[in-house]
Amino acid sequence: MKSYVTSYNALFTRHAPDAPAVERIEIPLIQRDYAQGREGDAVARIRANFLDVLHEAVTTGTPISLDFIYGDVEKGTLRPLDGQQRLTTLFLLHWYLGWRADRLDQEQGWKRFSYATRASARLFCERLSGCKPPADMKVHAWIKDQHWFLHTWQHDPTIQSMLVMIEAIHKRFADADCATAWKRLVDTEAPAISFHLLPIEQMGLSEDLYIKMNSRGKPLTPFENFKARFEQVLEISCPDRVEEFAQKVDGAWADMLWPYRGSHDIVDDEFLRYFQFVTDVCEWPDGRLTSGTIAPLAERVYGPGNKKAAAHLDFLVRCFDTWVNADIPSVFSESFTLKPAPIDSDETGKVVLFGLQGSATVNLFAACCLGQVRSSWPRTLFLYAVLIHRLHGTDEFSRRLRVLRNLVEASSSELRSERMPALLADVRRLIVEGTLDGISAFNQAQVADERLKAEMITKAPTLARHLFHLEDHPVLRGSLAAFELDNEVFERRARAFHEVFTSENLPLLTGALLAAGDYSRSRNRRFFQFGSGSNLLQWREILAGASRAHLAGVREVLGRLLDDIAKREGDARSALESFTNRWLEATNEDGRDWRWYFVKYPEMRAGLSGIYAAVNGVMGYSVCMLDKSQMNSWYRDPYLSAIQREAGVLSAVDEPWFTGYETAPRWMRLKRSGTEIQCVRGGLLLCAPTAERHAETFSRVCAAHGIGPDLLLKVPQVDVGKHQFDTEDRVRLGAALVRDLASAGL
Numbered sequence: 001m002k003s004y005v006t007s008y009n010a011l012f013t014r015h016a017p018d019a020p021a022v023e024r025i026e027i028p029l030i031q032r033d034y035a036q037g038r039e040g041d042a043v044a045r046i047r048a049n050f051l052d053v054l055h056e057a058v059t060t061g062t063p064i065s066l067d068f069i070y071g072d073v074e075k076g077t078l079r080p081l082d083g084q085q086r087l088t089t090l091f092l093l094h095w096y097l098g099w100r101a102d103r104l105d106q107e108q109g110w111k112r113f114s115y116a117t118r119a120s121a122r123l124f125c126e127r128l129s130g131c132k133p134p135a136d137m138k139v140h141a142w143i144k145d146q147h148w149f150l151h152t153w154q155h156d157p158t159i160q161s162m163l164v165m166i167e168a169i170h171k172r173f174a175d176a177d178c179a180t181a182w183k184r185l186v187d188t189e190a191p192a193i194s195f196h197l198l199p200i201e202q203m204g205l206s207e208d209l210y211i212k213m214n215s216r217g218k219p220l221t222p223f224e225n226f227k228a229r230f231e232q233v234l235e236i237s238c239p240d241r242v243e244e245f246a247q248k249v250d251g252a253w254a255d256m257l258w259p260y261r262g263s264h265d266i267v268d269d270e271f272l273r274y275f276q277f278v279t280d281v282c283e284w285p286d287g288r289l290t291s292g293t294i295a296p297l298a299e300r301v302y303g304p305g306n307k308k309a310a311a312h313l314d315f316l317v318r319c320f321d322t323w324v325n326a327d328i329p330s331v332f333s334e335s336f337t338l339k340p341a342p343i344d345s346d347e348t349g350k351v352v353l354f355g356l357q358g359s360a361t362v363n364l365f366a367a368c369c370l371g372q373v374r375s376s377w378p379r380t381l382f383l384y385a386v387l388i389h390r391l392h393g394t395d396e397f398s399r400r401l402r403v404l405r406n407l408v409e410a411s412s413s414e415l416r417s418e419r420m421p422a423l424l425a426d427v428r429r430l431i432v433e434g435t436l437d438g439i440s441a442f443n444q445a446q447v448a449d450e451r452l453k454a455e456m457i458t459k460a461p462t463l464a465r466h467l468f469h470l471e472d473h474p475v476l477r478g479s480l481a482a483f484e485l486d487n488e489v490f491e492r493r494a495r496a497f498h499e500v501f502t503s504e505n506l507p508l509l510t511g512a513l514l515a516a517g518d519y520s521r522s523r524n525r526r527f528f529q530f531g532s533g534s535n536l537l538q539w540r541e542i543l544a545g546a547s548r549a550h551l552a553g554v555r556e557v558l559g560r561l562l563d564d565i566a567k568r569e570g571d572a573r574s575a576l577e578s579f580t581n582r583w584l585e586a587t588n589e590d591g592r593d594w595r596w597y598f599v600k601y602p603e604m605r606a607g608l609s610g611i612y613a614a615v616n617g618v619m620g621y622s623v624c625m626l627d628k629s630q631m632n633s634w635y636r637d638p639y640l641s642a643i644q645r646e647a648g649v650l651s652a653v654d655e656p657w658f659t660g661y662e663t664a665p666r667w668m669r670l671k672r673s674g675t676e677i678q679c680v681r682g683g684l685l686l687c688a689p690t691a692e693r694h695a696e697t698f699s700r701v702c703a704a705h706g707i708g709p710d711l712l713l714k715v716p717q718v719d720v721g722k723h724q725f726d727t728e729d730r731v732r733l734g735a736a737l738v739r740d741l742a743s744a745g746l
């Protein structure tokens with residue numbers, strides 16, 4: 001029985017005379033879905049450990065072997081019986097390092113990898129091997145945003161697992177020297193990662209082998225193995241507490257965990273998950289990032305090699321003991337809620353937890369036992385805060401917890417594994433000492449804003465209720481940098497905000513706020529972020545996520561609208577409509593700039609993302625309205641969409657959807673004749689139909705609208721500073737032209 005040492009890429013090159021020639025790899029139908037990218041606490045640990053091993057191999061030059069891969073090689077196709085998971089991960093690693101090292105254009109054997117289990121997975125692997133994401137993007141989000149990514153793939157477990165693994169690889173290798181790693185990976189003489197290929201025909205029928213490989217005896221449970229090993233560790237490091245630990249594990253702690261038991265009526269997994277959480281909390285303050293399985297981690301934290309072993313064990317015992325005889329659900333329900341209180345209510349003592357949907361619970365202890373905390377940095381910090389409060393009996397916990405919630409929500413970029421030591425120190429400082437001094441790991445703009453809020457409440461305690469209700473709004477999530485913290489205006493603006501910022505008001509709100517001023521935020525030199533008319537949470541991109549100084553323009557425009565809403569009678573919708581109409585009337589004679597058109601025509605604000613791309617980075621008459629966040633997906637021209645809608649002949653015009661850069665011409669096409677219309681700075685440019693039979697009719701319609709040989713429907717304009725504004729409504733002019741063209745049979 002002979003095996004062959006090879007690497008993934010070297011599989012496709014025949015090294016030994018008697019080695020099988022492999023031209024491609026195909027995962028056979030009998031295999032399960034790709035599992036290493038599945039969600040779940042246990043799989044996440046396995047995935048992280050495996051990536052740690054691969055990372056060390058390609059970055060340090062220390063080669064590793066992935067043991068045996070069994071498979072049938074027939075007509076150049078390797079169909080692995082055992083090794084599918086490793087081969088799929090290696091394929092993804094080759095793509096990632098090849099992309100980062102700019103080697104995807106090279107012809108390499110690693111690309112010849114596919115799945116027979118699903119056509120969708122096979123096509124995804126093919127598409128992935130040639131795509132090159134931007135370096136600063138979340139890779140899996142970028143892939144899902146591509147035009148070739150099919151909607152149905154979101155329900156394919158293998159593809160979804162691949163996306164999870166890709167993002168995990170990206171996080172683990174983000175700072176690696178990928179060019180060097182790539183060379184080591186594909187090195188033909190001394191590859192960083194190798195394995196033994198054992199052709200299946202040398203071991204008998206594949207079905208027989210499959211049975212042999214899956215007929216192992218039932219092992220001890222992970223908990224049984226762990227408990228025995230951990231008590232041996234304590235015999236050396238903390239011998240005087242071994243008996244105490246053993247009795248509590250099988251006694252008081254087991255009883256405490258019993259309500260959270262699994263379907264098999266045991267609490268093994270629940271214990272290990274909470275133990276893991278507490279152990280992580282011990283590891284992080286020592287400046288170490290947790291890694292590896294639970295057993296070696298426990299030995300590292302509580303074993304004789306750690307000078308703080310006794311202190312860590314004491315903390316562990318206290319973290320378990322604190323829940324014994326406690327009404328655990330009530331502890332959390334008294335501090336947290338998933339739903340904000342009514343805005344007229346005085347009940348603002350509970351902290352709203354955002355982003356928890358469906359069957360989510362505020363019982364963070366239960367969530368930890370179910371494996372839902374370790375994969376969530378916010379839940380980790382909140383559970384730690386509750387523990388610290390219970391162990392220290394801190395004062396003003398509700399207020400301090402609210403400040404922590406605000407900091408967490410504003411710190412999505414700061415919540416990373418390498419920052420957990422500093423983040424835990426900040427949480428401890430805030431909860432135990434009740435101070436913002438020295439808080440360094442959370443978003444500093446939010447820290448500064450929390451100080452300003454505290455100052456305002458100190459001067460005007462009656463405003464606290466309004467401030468808390470505003471913080472609990474699902475759009476703001478604790479960030480009030482878009483509001484003036486002024487005692488004179490705060491209450492009325494807070495009330496007005498709650499009235500207008502609802503899902504049903506969004507179509508009107510997008511126009512009214514733009515009438516109050518250009519509140520957009522620049523994403524880069526090409527893109528502008530506006531609020532969405534269909535997605536309330538999209539407004540967080542406008543109203544939060546920046547310092548008070550950066551939101552000065554937004555704050556001024558928002559305050560102007562809210563002041564007007566607050567002083568008017570009637571419902572919010574009527575107030576928004578009235579504000580918009582008054583602005584349109586007041587500016588009608590001064591020339592119509594892009595903002596006038598966007599306020600006037602709701603169709604121009606219909607993009608799902610609220611993102612617009614403007615030629616030369618200036619909002620004007622050449623703009624792209626995006627449903628997604630990038631230009632490589634389909635988008636619309638807001639002016640052409642408004643013209644089509646106003647013309648009232650939707651069936652006569654092809655839907656004006658486009659792709660490509662914003663500098664590319666965008667033509668709206670009439671179905672019958674092929675006549676096209678483009679919105680340009682000076683008006684509306686036409687492209688004549690090519691068929692001779694349409695020429696006379698086309699000329700007659702053009703003449704009726706004053707269109708000359710240049711085929712430009714000129715829109716009268718006036719100079720306003722360095723810009724030219726329309727003195728007549730180009731949308732109405734364009735709509736009349738489209739109607740006449742359609743009526744004439746074009």
